[in-house]
Amino acid sequence: MTAIARRNAKTWRKLGKKAVPYLLVLPVALYYAAFWLRPVLISVINSFTSDAGRFTLENFSLVLREESFLPALRNTTVFVVFSVTLEFLGALSLALLINRKFKGAGFFLFLAMIPMALPAAAVGAMWITGFTAHGWINSLLQYVGLLAEGGKIYWLVGSHAKLMTLMIIIDAWQVIPSVMIILLAGLQNIPPEVQEAGYVFGGNYRQVLRKITLPLLAPTIQTAMILRLISAIQVWLIVVLILGYSRMPFLVERVVYYTKEVDLLYIANEMAGGYTMIVAIVVSLAALFYLRVSGAFKRARE
Amino acid sequence: MATLTLTHITKRFGRDVVAVKDFSLEVPDREFLVLLGPSGCGKTTTLRMIAGLEEATEGTIEIDGVDVTDLPPRKRDVSMVFQNYAVWPHMTVYDNIAYALKLKRMDKQTISTMVKEAATLTKIDQLLDRFPAQLSGGQQQRVAVARAIAVRPKLFLMDEPLSNLDAKLRAATRTELKAIHAKTEATSVFVTHDQAEAMSLADRIVIMKDGGIIQIGSPDDVYHRSANLFVADFIGTPPTNFMNVELEVENGQCQLAGPHFTCVLSAENAAKIEDHDQRQLVLGVRPESILIVSEDDAVLSAECLVSEPQGSHQIVAIELGDKIVKIIAPAHPVIAPGETVHLTFDQEALAFFDKETGLRI
């Protein structure tokens, strides 16, 4: 009898021990269920529900019929493609640059972190005061002699392409440092011997970079890029701060517009819900597509 | 001071991985026992089960006759030196040693005395105010040992404590550990994969492979009376030379015939293997049991492949068929590669193994 009791006690204790990690993770799971999954489900359901509470696709057709939908989609796509590419290249070159140990590298790293630490509102204030006709950028150009005295460049006036370029540059200014820091951490995790071996066997800088460093950095690049991709699709704040609503529509900008700016409009909820779903779908597709193309699934299985 | 009894201990990780299987062992009071084996043989898992850091899937562990199988580590009255020392970096050397004593609610005065005693024994009494980051690897190792002996445990467990030290320091610390054991007389279980370390420290060695015990014996036993081919190969540097031979009986005289030599056996050796039913055997000869002799007395002659001078002796390698045979020869005369050496076996040190089972005959 005591033997059975003992075995029972042992079984319970083992179960208890096995449960420890699950108990530790449980709060996260509950939290996500309550404050992430629940709102997500609600918003998915809402986007398919009419005012009368029936299933409908009307919300989406409203969105598709809106004249700024296509421009918003196009702007978002162009922005994502160019800004992510630019930011990746910029961040990678910066990371490779800093990865060489030089005097003041630590301080430089801190300087590089300042843009990413700045709140969006501060960044907005920074650039809007810069790009106005009598802003500090024109002033600076005048001081260094690139602009005639009293001359002005009207940055925020002009073609669509010009404004888009500005947005991409502003975004890159803030984002490159954070991408760089992720890449730099990855670079410093690569043992230097691996690269040194490449040089010893006759590789030049470019070959070593292409054949050794970048493949080893691939998982890090992937982490950085996927995070970047996800947030680039959701860009809006900086655009609104500098150009205001509706001037250059973006997908998420539309969501905020219908939620906050014209929330009394009778179709505001429908529009916001429809746009939200579209953004969610675009983000998921882009993330999956990227993970697939970059081979993350293959790696995860290994 | 205590005895340790392990009865039918088995450890499984998940469903398929068996790290230790049916392991039974008795360690008498004051013994210095070494668990020796290649990496992955289950020796560290066994030690961690004794410490209580892993739970045994089956079997019981008793310390001094008390069943501790289900007790957490803190209730077992054991102490341990970890492979990476596990010296707490945020405590001074003094606090590292004193922490276990504080947990036992001893008064300050006693703690101070015991810490100093342990520190003196391990020669770190000058370093008590330092933090581990300010110490060398060897000094950290001493702190780990001091911490372990200060609590005066029933059982003293060591998990490859010397493997992170450089060769010279390792040999020196080995000697000191043995001296400390002589003084404290704590029953000790020591895990290592280094057979030289095991030989020099152990009262008894347990040789493990694939989670099971292969042989238990004194250093002398495992070296001279290896239980099977694995032990004979694992113990000793260079390892035992193995040769496939056939036993022939002619005119009532036993002799071994190999592809490269024939050797008449002494009466004792003959008596040992006469009754064995297999004629195909494996002959095991330790490198120092192959003697260089004059041509007339030689059992076999071969060309020297290379010789490695070691100062006190030289290791001569010859090629027999596709096998390299190593011989420990006196340092002089120096044998040059290409030189022919004439060899015979020390009959008293020959070992015979069954070709199929690998067991000693």
Add this chain to the structure above:
Amino acid sequence: MTRRKPVNLAKAARTTTFYILVVGVAAAMLLPVYFIVSLSFLSVREAYSYPLPLVPALETHFKLTPGKRGYLVSVYDRIEGAYESVLDTKELQKMSEYMRYQLATPVTIEDLEQQVARLETEDEVYFTRRRNLLANYQTFFGVAGYNAVPALIRSLQICALTIVISLSIGGMAGYAFARYVFKGKDLLKFSVLFVRMYPGVAIALPMIKILANMNFYDRPIGLSLVYSIGNIALTVWITASIFMGIPESLEEAAQVFGASKARAFLRITLPLALPGLAAAAMYAFLGAWNETVAAIILTTFNPTFSVVVFQTVLGSVGQVNLAAAGGMAMALPAVIFTFFIRRYIHQMWGGVTV
């Protein structure tokens, strides 16, 4: 005779180019920051002059002459290099206010009376007064319309709550991630991605109702619940890499020497993890402090500091220097915390990759 080592010209050139590049990049990153700092110290008049002054003036030089309507006030313009007339009035009260608000130079009426009195004997009166460099900040925080101070307090509350929530919940999971093998570990690892894949704005909308039901809407606790969603995932990553960096054998050693599992964690692992956990806390602070989007949607009467700054910037056509001051007030704690945790920000990304 010893020969001096010849200078390697190619190498020197490379080094020089390298440093020029480094300085260039640093400049590109810092120039905008410099200008907004400088702008936040400018007076209204300076902020609307063109080109903008590179450095804020520390004092204002005044010239007083008899004017058509009363007294003509002129101010020295550093860029033009001459005095420019700015105001013609008889009322000293108005003059003093103009000086205080437009020129950020406090001059008392008594002082002005004295200067005006000098005009009796002199044709032109010159005097110089110290500028109030913090004028924009004082206005930003002082003017009731901006609600900056209560918003600041709310923001701090939100940050503190977010830190508590994400560190306790995320820290536990991070410990599990570092020390145990369990089902769903990959899911936990990828959660940092999938909680971001759904737009934050989209979550904020249904959260209005959820929070309202809990009676948390428009209150600090409500926003901190929302902020913790993204922060928990990050905290799991950060704390997991911190705990991975602390060898498990340290905890095991304590257990062998007489501590229970819980005590070993509290006495050994926790103190060693503390600096890293502080960094994780600061990271959570930054996230909550900087967040604007959800805050705009989830507040009506009780905006956060970031919303106040956002509104100031958005409506800043008339007051760029105020917007700059608000922006800087927001940026300052962010930059300070970044300075403290820069090592960890760097380190945390080394630990885990998707």
